[in-house]
Amino acid sequence: MTEHFTEQAFIPLKIAILTVSDSRGEDRDTSGHFLRESAESAEHQVVAKAIAPDDVYQLRAIVSRWIADPEVNVILSTGGTGVTGRDSTPEAVLPLFDKEIDGFGELFRQLSFAEIGASTIQSRAIAGLANGTFVFCLPGSTGACRTAWENILRPQLDIRTRPCNFAQLIPRLREQ
Numbered sequence: 001m002t003e004h005f006t007e008q009a010f011i012p013l014k015i016a017i018l019t020v021s022d023s024r025g026e027d028r029d030t031s032g033h034f035l036r037e038s039a040e041s042a043e044h045q046v047v048a049k050a051i052a053p054d055d056v057y058q059l060r061a062i063v064s065r066w067i068a069d070p071e072v073n074v075i076l077s078t079g080g081t082g083v084t085g086r087d088s089t090p091e092a093v094l095p096l097f098d099k100e101i102d103g104f105g106e107l108f109r110q111l112s113f114a115e116i117g118a119s120t121i122q123s124r125a126i127a128g129l130a131n132g133t134f135v136f137c138l139p140g141s142t143g144a145c146r147t148a149w150e151n152i153l154r155p156q157l158d159i160r161t162r163p164c165n166f167a168q169l170i171p172r173l174r175e176q
Contacts (some may be wrong), residue, residue, distance in 0.1 A: 011159045013167060014071040015039045016066045017046040020059060020079035020089050026051060031078040031145045038149045047071060054080045059092035067096060067130040073170055075133060076158060079140030081124045090124050090136050097128030104136065111151050112144065132173035135167055
């Protein structure tokens with residue numbers, strides 16, 4: 001099934017991007033660069049970008065700062081979602097969620113299975129809502145970021161996507 005688009009005007013979202021890596025600097029951050037370029041090509045505004053080591057407390061501090069900022073609508077993180085000892089993005093971010101978006105990880109792994117087979121089982125990609133901000137935690141590979149962006153994030157962050165999308169929910173996320 002493909003998405004349908006309405007004639008409604010596009011509304012750019014404000015996105016923060018976090019690369020989780022113990023070894024990559026800005027010059028080798030291919031996944032972070034891909035996400036920035038993709039978001040900007042889709043006419044969203046990247047309002048913050050950071051690279052942090054795979055440390056639960058450093059990651060939690062950065063994500064907490066961004067979810068407290070009313071100018072950030074979406075956080076995209078890349079890296080730290082595997083199963084090795086240093087992979088700690090889910091452990092850092094899950095306690096911050098008000099609500100998990102379980103279908104994101106499920107759909108990501110389904111799409112990824114078609115591309116990389118059973119290796120997708122090693123991904124702990126997650127998503128949720130925290131203080132009215134969407135948070136998506138993606139694997140560190142550029143290919144995985146491309147799969148998530150092209151098949152899930154780009155259409156869901158576009159208010160014109162029908163029958164529904166995440167972008168249309170943003171005005172109502174902080175209501176109680």
